[in-house]
Amino acid sequence: MSRNRAIAATLVSLTRALGRALISERVARQRGLLQALDPRVRVIGLFALVLAVTLSDRISVIVALFCAAVVVALLSKVSLASLAARVWLPVLFFTGVIALPALVLTPGEPILAPTGGSFPVTAQGMSAALLLIARVETAVTLTTLLILCTPWMQVLQALRAFHVPQDVVVMLAMTHRYIFLLAETAGQMFESRQSRTVGVFDGATRRRMTARTAGVLLSKSVELSNEVFLSMQSRGFRGDVRVLSAFRMRSRDYIGLVAFLVAGGVAVWIGRS
Amino acid sequence: MTMLPIFEVQNVCFDYEQIPALRGLSLTIGRGQSVALLGANGSGKSTLLRLLDALCFPSRGSISFCSEPLTTEQLRSDEFALPFRRRVALVCQNPDVQLFNPTVFDEVAFGPLQMGWLSAEVVARVEETMHLMGIAHLRDRAPYRLSGGEKKRVALASVIVLDPDVLLLDEPTAMLDPRSQSQLIDLIQSWKSSSKTVITATHQLEIVEDIADRVFVLEQGSVVAAGSPQEILSDGDLLLHANLVHAHRHTHGTMTHSHPHLHSHARHEH
Amino acid sequence: MHIPDGYLSPSTCAALYAGAALGWYGGLQRIKRTLATRMIPLISVFAAFSFVLMMFNLPLPGGTTGHALGVTIASIVLGPAGSILAISIAIAIQALFFGDGGITTLGANCFNMAIVGSLVAYATYRIVAAGAEITSRRRLLAAGLAGYVATNAAAFLAAVEFGIQPMLFRDASGVPQYAPYALGVAIPAMMIGHLAIAGVAEGIIAAGLVAYLQAADPALLQSTSGLAPGATAACQPSMRHPQRRWWIAIALLLLLTPLGVLTAGTAWGEWSASSFSSAEGRARIAAASQNRPAPPVAPTGLQRLSSLWTSPVPAYAPPVLKSTSFGYFLSGMFGVGLVIMLSLALQAYLQHRRGAGQPG
Numbered sequence: 001m002s003r004n005r006a007i008a009a010t011l012v013s014l015t016r017a018l019g020r021a022l023i024s025e026r027v028a029r030q031r032g033l034l035q036a037l038d039p040r041v042r043v044i045g046l047f048a049l050v051l052a053v054t055l056s057d058r059i060s061v062i063v064a065l066f067c068a069a070v071v072v073a074l075l076s077k078v079s080l081a082s083l084a085a086r087v088w089l090p091v092l093f094f095t096g097v098i099a100l101p102a103l104v105l106t107p108g109e110p111i112l113a114p115t116g117g118s119f120p121v122t123a124q125g126m127s128a129a130l131l132l133i134a135r136v137e138t139a140v141t142l143t144t145l146l147i148l149c150t151p152w153m154q155v156l157q158a159l160r161a162f163h164v165p166q167d168v169v170v171m172l173a174m175t176h177r178y179i180f181l182l183a184e185t186a187g188q189m190f191e192s193r194q195s196r197t198v199g200v201f202d203g204a205t206r207r208r209m210t211a212r213t214a215g216v217l218l219s220k221s222v223e224l225s226n227e228v229f230l231s232m233q234s235r236g237f238r239g240d241v242r243v244l245s246a247f248r249m250r251s252r253d254y255i256g257l258v259a260f261l262v263a264g265g266v267a268v269w270i271g272r273s
Numbered sequence: 274m275t276m277l278p279i280f281e282v283q284n285v286c287f288d289y290e291q292i293p294a295l296r297g298l299s300l301t302i303g304r305g306q307s308v309a310l311l312g313a314n315g316s317g318k319s320t321l322l323r324l325l326d327a328l329c330f331p332s333r334g335s336i337s338f339c340s341e342p343l344t345t346e347q348l349r350s351d352e353f354a355l356p357f358r359r360r361v362a363l364v365c366q367n368p369d370v371q372l373f374n375p376t377v378f379d380e381v382a383f384g385p386l387q388m389g390w391l392s393a394e395v396v397a398r399v400e401e402t403m404h405l406m407g408i409a410h411l412r413d414r415a416p417y418r419l420s421g422g423e424k425k426r427v428a429l430a431s432v433i434v435l436d437p438d439v440l441l442l443d444e445p446t447a448m449l450d451p452r453s454q455s456q457l458i459d460l461i462q463s464w465k466s467s468s469k470t471v472i473t474a475t476h477q478l479e480i481v482e483d484i485a486d487r488v489f490v491l492e493q494g495s496v497v498a499a500g501s502p503q504e505i506l507s508d509g510d511l512l513l514h515a516n517l518v519h520a521h522r523h524t525h526g527t528m529t530h531s532h533p534h535l536h537s538h539a540r541h542e543h
Numbered sequence: 544m545h546i547p548d549g550y551l552s553p554s555t556c557a558a559l560y561a562g563a564a565l566g567w568y569g570g571l572q573r574i575k576r577t578l579a580t581r582m583i584p585l586i587s588v589f590a591a592f593s594f595v596l597m598m599f600n601l602p603l604p605g606g607t608t609g610h611a612l613g614v615t616i617a618s619i620v621l622g623p624a625g626s627i628l629a630i631s632i633a634i635a636i637q638a639l640f641f642g643d644g645g646i647t648t649l650g651a652n653c654f655n656m657a658i659v660g661s662l663v664a665y666a667t668y669r670i671v672a673a674g675a676e677i678t679s680r681r682r683l684l685a686a687g688l689a690g691y692v693a694t695n696a697a698a699f700l701a702a703v704e705f706g707i708q709p710m711l712f713r714d715a716s717g718v719p720q721y722a723p724y725a726l727g728v729a730i731p732a733m734m735i736g737h738l739a740i741a742g743v744a745e746g747i748i749a750a751g752l753v754a755y756l757q758a759a760d761p762a763l764l765q766s767t768s769g770l771a772p773g774a775t776a777a778c779q780p781s782m783r784h785p786q787r788r789w790w791i792a793i794a795l796l797l798l799l800t801p802l803g804v805l806t807a808g809t810a811w812g813e814w815s816a817s818s819f820s821s822a823e824g825r826a827r828i829a830a831a832s833q834n835r836p837a838p839p840v841a842p843t844g845l846q847r848l849s850s851l852w853t854s855p856v857p858a859y860a861p862p863v864l865k866s867t868s869f870g871y872f873l874s875g876m877f878g879v880g881l882v883i884m885l886s887l888a889l890q891a892y893l894q895h896r897r898g899a900g901q902p903g
Contacts, residue, residue: 006600006608013598018417020641047646054553054647054721057714086642091547102723106709108716124716128709128723135549135721143548144642151413152640153375165571167583168632173375174587175594175632176640180417181369182588182595206602211751214596218616218752219759225588227370229581230328235431236358236387238351239580244382244392373584 006206007190014187018180023082027148032076034145038253039154040161045260046146052264053138056271059131065267066138069145076149087144088137095136099129152176160243170241174228182221189213278340279304279439279470280325285334287320294320295331296494305468307461309481311505312491313516318474319366321491322441325472326363359388362432363441368424372416377408377427380416384435402434422453429460439470446477458483476517478506490515544612544698544733544741545637545652548645550722551704552712559704560650563631566658570627578625586625590632593617597633601744609744614656614697615690616752618665620763626665630657651704655697664693664749669769677764678757683750690749691742698737705729 028035034042053065073083108124150158153173160169190213201209280302287295295317302308310318323329324336327343336343338357348354365371374380381402385395403409406426411419419427425445432440442461446454461484464471473484481488481502488505490498492515498505505511512518523529551559574582593613600608613633617626631653638644644652672685706726709719724732756763 006602009600009608010598013600014595017598017641024640050548050647051553054549054551054556057720095547099723101728102719105728106717106719106723108718124718125723127718128720131718131720132549132723136547139548139645139647140642143638143646147640147642153379155639156375167571167575168567168628170583171587171590171628171632172635174373174583175590176636177373177375177416178588178591179594179636180415182591183598184417186595186599203602203604203606207747208751210599210601211748212755214599214748215752215755215759217595218592218620218755221588221592222585222620222760222763224370225584227365227367228373228584228588230323231365231371231373232584233580234326234328234358234363235384235435236355237580238354238387241583242386242389243379244386244395 006210007194011187011190011194014183014190018183024148025151027076027078028151030077030149032078032149033072034076034149036252037256038249039150039158041249041253041257041260042146042150043155043158043162045257045264046142048260048264049267050139050142052267052271053135053142055268058271059127059134061267061271062131062134062138065263066134066141068263069138069141073141073145076145078145078148083141083144087140091137091140092133095133099132102129102132166241166243170243178224181224182217185220186213186217189216276303278302279306279338280472281335281337281340282321282325283335285321285324285331285336287317287324287329287331289320294494295324297334298491298495299334300489300496300499302470302472305470306487307465307471307485308473309485309488309502310472310474310491311476311478311481311488311515311517312474313476315493316491316515317494318491319443320494322363322443322472322474326361326441327357328363355388359384359435360437361439361441362435362437364428364432364443364445366444366447368421368428369416371428371431372419372424374416376413376415377403377419378412380427381430381434384431388435398434402430406430406433421448422450425449425453425457429457437469439472440464442471442473444475445473446475446480454480478512478517481506490517492516544656544694544701544737545634545644546648546655546701546704548647550645550708551648551651552708552721553647555704555708555711555721556647556651559648559654563650563654563658566627566654567631570624570631570658573624574621574628577622586621586629586632589617589621589625590629590636593630594633594636596748597637599748601747603740603743603747607740609740611690611745611748612656612660612694612697612741613748614660615664615668615686615693615745615749618661618689618693619668619686619749619753619767620756622767623661623665626661627657630661651701655700655704659700660693660697663696664689665767667692669767672768674769677761677768677770682757682764682768683753686753687746687750690745690747694742694745695734695737698733698741699730702726702730702733705733 037045049065049069053062056062056065070080073080103121103125104119106122106125106128108122110120111123111126112121113119114121147155156169156173159172160166193209193213278301280300282298282300285295285298286293298317298321310321312318320329324331324343325338327336327338327348330343330345338361341347341353348357372380374383378399381399382395385398390398400409403412406429408423408426408430411423411427416424416427425448445457445461449457458480461471461473465484465486471484475481485502488498488500488502489496490505490511497515498508498511509518574586578585596613597610599611601611603609612630614626614630617629621629634644634652634657635649638646638649638652667689668685670685671688672682675681675685703726705722705724706729708722709725712720714720722729753764
């Protein structure tokens, strides 16, 4: 029923977000290529490849990087079917829709005239659309690989190694932790609203009810933050969070790092020549 | 038992935004005692525990710990605060508030790290404590993946890793299944026998005899009675007045009557 | 409004990362001063709240549904500095953990939504609510308007970032390398959706939340109200603290920077001596001067002065960059960044002076 569609849609988003976290944990526990490398190497390496994707001007180079990403995915025990469902198809759809008008709007030499000459498809338009789609597909595949294979804590510790301030890393960690609690709370509030309300409400009332749910969530959030603060103090927090230091590089990490950087460098060199 | 006082609370008042939570409350707790703070919700038990842990400070009156007054200024110095935080531990009613780290290991390690212990020592103590509490298999788990009982165990582990002298427990058996509840009571009893001071706030009368040698009854922000568990639990009128038992009409077989009672262990106490 | 990887060129991404970094730095410094140890749990939980809020499906007038960002309520409750951090953290987690939104474009997204969004929301709220009581209806209007304006400001920036891509980054045969739509298409395309839907959603949520807080917890609205604690009358000036004016001015400056790129050719009067000697240069000068022919030789005064000092960033474009118009854009960013740094230094100095007269 349309009155519950908004609530249902919200509930779907909330549970999907929670579900994604669980999938990531499962993949990160596999013994594959990416999982075996130091998290900092993963972050630098995959970021270098994403940079190469954005720096290269040639679609052939970008496609080559895409193939490399697929190989890495297979070696890291990431299922191609899940990548297709999670990345390739959605990106194709959304970027495709965005890129479609570019076929006819980009000035240049016409190559096709589906509407009888008034809006011809140009060669430049075709290239632009393909280039955009290829770039986005490859970049998102690479970042998704990084995310799937690296537990959140390691992502944070890698950031710490890149001199992101300690306070910021602690906040990222705590935010992540409480997203799940608040999402669950919000989900429960919406579910109970769905089951309790009978009848159709007009738009204004529905908006007010959603705003009220958001308000209750806000109050709970502020209260939660106060309680957490006391709890931190109770265990000795004085203003600077201290954490255990993390990683050490092994020889395979150096090899992996060099491999990523070389691949990226070659791609950029060919791509921009 | 030596009555060396560890906490002295004198005439303490505390307000939550103009609503009085504690009104002129006074009590003394001896070192090594196990104490129960009995009271209905809203009687001020949680507030008192927070004041004892120096997380907030009274608007009137004073609290001292081992003869040292607990004031904002005192807690500002690392010299006093860090040892105090190690020696006094609070376990909240809502474990989600206490589990704010990404994984169970991090949570248990948080306290020791803030105390400034060396990494090797931290890791060793954390492993030991996790094994003690039976949560070693959860070390990399995130808090939202834990059940209620597991969360409570992690919360307990995160404080006992520091080997505190005083344990402040706020409704520790709330939301626990019967088996977890009895495991917790066993734990409290082991603390009692190792002469730690244990102060438990609860409204569950059936566990009081197991966990405390001395009981304070709180009503509307002040102490209305103090004594041994046997004395307090046999005073039906007191308990009724403090909203700790109820007196609804009920039926035994063919007889119907009403009197103060509580439902416990699926039995019916008269 | 979240820009994915691949739509913006690396240099655009780098410039916006630089701008975002300045905003993060400024926000972090300020929030550490005002909140101190409370910062970590408050900002974190608010970031989590904003993240969850982004998932709410809000029914809008006309039958559509939209999503709010939460940047407005964050600015109203935490202030602009706290909002910059909280929303940036939410965006970062979306990108780094959930894979929504690009990593090369993280700087751009934070700049548009978290930084400019917060500043514009805060400025609009303060200006419209000026001096009104905490429970007054004017604050609801202020919040709603702030949400609407901030969302559209952020969308406009994103549209401009998209729209300048084909102008600056196309290959020899004219193929756009990144986002393929010029400003004339990008701006209307992005703005329609935000003027009609996203802005409305954000405005409704912001007003709704302020209404809720007015009843449930008015103390949370106190710190950004511009009113003295406990004051009920409306005779307080709305901008008691000079720092707030700085933030507002900077917000406006940041917004205007990209417009500088839009000017085709050189601004009137900003000609170097060499422009006069080339035919192309003279044609440009003539075009900018209502087609009056330019003198064949540069005026002597101009020649003498221009040899006196060579700026480290000659003609606004560091030599490494290929395109002069992009150089203008980048320099504008850094110019504003300098203004931010100077204002922070000034604030710090003023606070130090004020604090020196009070007991610690």
